[in-house]
Amino acid sequence: MSIQIQMIGTGSAFSKKYFNNNALVYADDFTLLIDCGITAPMALHQLNKTVQEIDGILITHLHADHVGGLEELAFQAKYLYNIKPKLFICSKLLPILWENSLKAGLSDGRGNKLEDFFEVIPIIENENTMITPSLNIEMIQTKHIPNKLSYSLFINDHIFYSADMQFDPDLLAQIHKERHCKTILHDCSLEEPGKVEVHASLSQLLTLPEQIQNKILLMHYGDNMEEFIEKTGSMSFIEQQKKYTII
Numbered sequence: 001m002s003i004q005i006q007m008i009g010t011g012s013a014f015s016k017k018y019f020n021n022n023a024l025v026y027a028d029d030f031t032l033l034i035d036c037g038i039t040a041p042m043a044l045h046q047l048n049k050t051v052q053e054i055d056g057i058l059i060t061h062l063h064a065d066h067v068g069g070l071e072e073l074a075f076q077a078k079y080l081y082n083i084k085p086k087l088f089i090c091s092k093l094l095p096i097l098w099e100n101s102l103k104a105g106l107s108d109g110r111g112n113k114l115e116d117f118f119e120v121i122p123i124i125e126n127e128n129t130m131i132t133p134s135l136n137i138e139m140i141q142t143k144h145i146p147n148k149l150s151y152s153l154f155i156n157d158h159i160f161y162s163a164d165m166q167f168d169p170d171l172l173a174q175i176h177k178e179r180h181c182k183t184i185l186h187d188c189s190l191e192e193p194g195k196v197e198v199h200a201s202l203s204q205l206l207t208l209p210e211q212i213q214n215k216i217l218l219m220h221y222g223d224n225m226e227e228f229i230e231k232t233g234s235m236s237f238i239e240q241q242k243k244y245t246i247i
């Protein structure tokens with residue numbers, strides 16, 4: 001079954017030209033937002049979308065370019081539309097999201113909790129979770145910031161979505177060979193090697209075999225992306241706001 005992916009933002013954390021690297025996944029009857037960064041409410045507004053059109057939000061890790069927009073969406077959902085979107089998050093991240101990130105803004109001082117804003121659905125890592133009959137997600141822990149939990153995703157078993165991760169050629173080879181992934185959406189730092197070690201860099205990704213490179217759409221890139229067009233081997237940059245049908 002085919003799905004559509006639309007990056008509401010394709011930028012790196014400090015980008016001022018692109019919104020935060022967050023994605024809408026359209027399955028038959030379900031729209032999932034993958035990550036909800038600081039700029040996500042504005043990015044959705046530019047697509048003429050409100051939280052009413054989002055059936056679920058899935059969080060990969062707790063950096064602000066991936067969760068910084070949740071407070072606004074939570075308040076909009078509750079106080080503007082009186083709805084409760086589903087919130088999918090690995091069970092290990094769930095307490096940290098509330099206690100260390102959202103509680104300050106969302107708590108009402110009378111003991112409210114995350115479940116007052118979202119239908120919280122804890123995800124067990126490495127287990128295939130049905131989001132909706134036409135959309136399964138498996139979350140695997142990947143290396144991003146040392147000692148900080150971060151997850152990448154398999155979507156419907158054959159799409160790999162890196163979220164934020166360091167270069168891991170062995171994992172990508174395994175994904176290609178054993179999981180038969182057809183499409184890989186991968187974060188890509190355009191900084192010179194050594195400056196930002198917490199994302200895969202373009203120079204690292206260019207060392208991958210051709211048959212892996214031609215599956216890769218590059219995302220989470222800096223404002224200088226256009227300088228690198230035609231310099232990405234068999235990979236290409238995914239475009240912000242464009243809808244991609246992935247079978």
Ligand SMILES: O=c1ccn([C@@H]2O[C@@H]3COP(=O)(O)O[C@H]3[C@H]2O)c(=O)[nH]1
Binds near residue numbers: 012013063197
């Ligand atoms: O140990 C660290 C922690 C953070 N950072 C920067 O902060 C950013 C946070 O969002 P991000 O994960 O998209 O990208 C990260 C990097 O740009 C870093 O370079 N080294």
Ligand SMILES: [Zn+2]
Binds near residue numbers: 021220
């Ligand atoms: Zn990020």
Ligand SMILES: [Zn+2]
Binds near residue numbers: 063144164
């Ligand atoms: Zn990050």
